[in-house]
Amino acid sequence: MANFSVDETGVEDFKRLSQEVALDDRSRDLRRLVLLALEGGGRGHLGSSMSLIEILRALYDDFLNYRVDDPRWTERDRCILSKGHGCLALYALLADKGFISREQLRGFCSSDTVLGGHPELGKIPGVEASTGALGHGLSIGVGMALAARMEGRSSRVVVVTGDGELNEGSVWEAALSAAKHRLENFSVMVDYNKLQSYGPVDEVLALEPLADKWRAFGFACREINGHDVSALREALGALPFEPGRPSVIICHTVKGKGFPFAEFNPLWHHKSRISAEDIAEMQSALDGYQ
Numbered sequence: 001m002a003n004f005s006v007d008e009t010g011v012e013d014f015k016r017l018s019q020e021v022a023l024d025d026r027s028r029d030l031r032r033l034v035l036l037a038l039e040g041g042g043r044g045h046l047g048s049s050m051s052l053i054e055i056l057r058a059l060y061d062d063f064l065n066y067r068v069d070d071p072r073w074t075e076r077d078r079c080i081l082s083k084g085h086g087c088l089a090l091y092a093l094l095a096d097k098g099f100i101s102r103e104q105l106r107g108f109c110s111s112d113t114v115l116g117g118h119p120e121l122g123k124i125p126g127v128e129a130s131t132g133a134l135g136h137g138l139s140i141g142v143g144m145a146l147a148a149r150m151e152g153r154s155s156r157v158v159v160v161t162g163d164g165e166l167n168e169g170s171v172w173e174a175a176l177s178a179a180k181h182r183l184e185n186f187s188v189m190v191d192y193n194k195l196q197s198y199g200p201v202d203e204v205l206a207l208e209p210l211a212d213k214w215r216a217f218g219f220a221c222r223e224i225n226g227h228d229v230s231a232l233r234e235a236l237g238a239l240p241f242e243p244g245r246p247s248v249i250i251c252h253t254v255k256g257k258g259f260p261f262a263e264f265n266p267l268w269h270h271k272s273r274i275s276a277e278d279i280a281e282m283q284s285a286l287d288g289y290q
Contacts, residue, residue: 021227023258027053028286031258033092033105035286037115039279041108044117045085046282047268048162051193051226051253052089055160056081058232059189060093064158068098071125077155078144080129082137083162083191084118085270090127091115099126135168137161138188142174145186156239160189164196167205172217175246179218184240188219188248191226193255195266211250219248226251259285 023031030053038044056079060066064077081090088108095102100115107113114123118132129140141159148155165171178186196204207213214221220241224231232251241247256262259282 021225023227023286024229027057027227027229028258030057030089030092030096031286032283033095033102034088035279035282036102036105037088037091037108038274038282039276040106041110042274043109043270044088044274045270046088046259046274047193047195047256047262047265048083048086048270049088049092050257050259050262051191051255052081052083052086052160053092053257054227054229054232055189055191055251055253056089056093058229058236059158059160060097062233063236065156066126068126071099075153075155078128078141078157080131080137080141080144080157080159081119082129082131082141082159083134083165084130084132084137086160086162086191087115087117087119087132090119091124094124094126097126100124134162134165135170138171138174138178141186141188142178142181142183145178145183146181148185149183154185156185156187158187158189160191163190163192163194163201163207164204166190166207166210175214175217175219178246182244183246184242184244186246187239188214188246190248190250191253192250193253195255195264197266197270199266214248214250218245220245221248221250223250223252226253227257261285 034049059079064079066076067073094100095105108115119127121127121130131137137159141157145157194201211221211223222235224235235249239247254263256268262268
């Protein structure tokens with residue numbers, strides 16, 4: 001597994017490294033599920049979802065314990081998508097696993113669907129928390145991890161957060177609490193795609209040195225290429241990284257990954273109107289992806 005450090009390579013090199021990871025058939029198929037939702041809804045957070053696909057794929061394929069036929073199974077692991085606007089990636093995995101149907105994706109953001117622009121607990125099977133008001137997921141996850149320990153369950157909790165979301169002070173309050181309580185069953189995965197809704201993270205509110213910040217808050221930390229499925233599997237398989245400490249995996253990703261016109265382009269953070277021509281261009285990009 002490649003362990004990266006921004007101090008050693010620089011953010012621009014991460015862009016190159018991330019782009020060098022080719023999408024395999026499964027990653028392209030999951031992106032096609034997102035296209036079903038985008039086509040049906042005519043809108044959505046494309047860029048914000050594409051940087052997440054491999055992170056969620058590795059979690060749901062290789063790490064999380066869950067039961068599709070019993071989504072509220074007490075002993076399950078919990079995965080919270082704190083950056084709720086990236087829900088199209090989560091919906092794709094939930095449809096792929098059978099929590100929801102693929103046909104439901106076509107109703108994304110319609111007036112009679114459960115699949116809104118942010119995931120909602122109690123409406124969508126497999127969703128652990130209503131998120132989208134950024135900064136709440138870590139606090140919810142800390143509570144879940146504490147409850148699991150108090151009840152003697154082996155359940156693990158993973159919170160997936162965005163890099164822009166780390167601007168929220170509540171994230172760091174939750175991080176302090178996780179470290180105080182030595183929650184080794186609690187992990188954070190940061191989708192570090194370097195772009196917020198309207199510009200580069202470094203210009204809006206710089207995060208570096210990000211790994212050092214997490215370590216200072218009591219977390220054991222690793223940095224990986226967030227589109228490298230093998231690296232993701234290896235990192236998840238090593239959790240917890242240190243006994244008695246929560247863990248964080250900083251996943252260096254490409255916003256809009258898989259669609260050259262959207263990669264590193266903040267204009268594709270969210271689109272309020274996606275045309276049939278846009279969908280055709282996206283499909284063509286996946287069909288011809290090398």
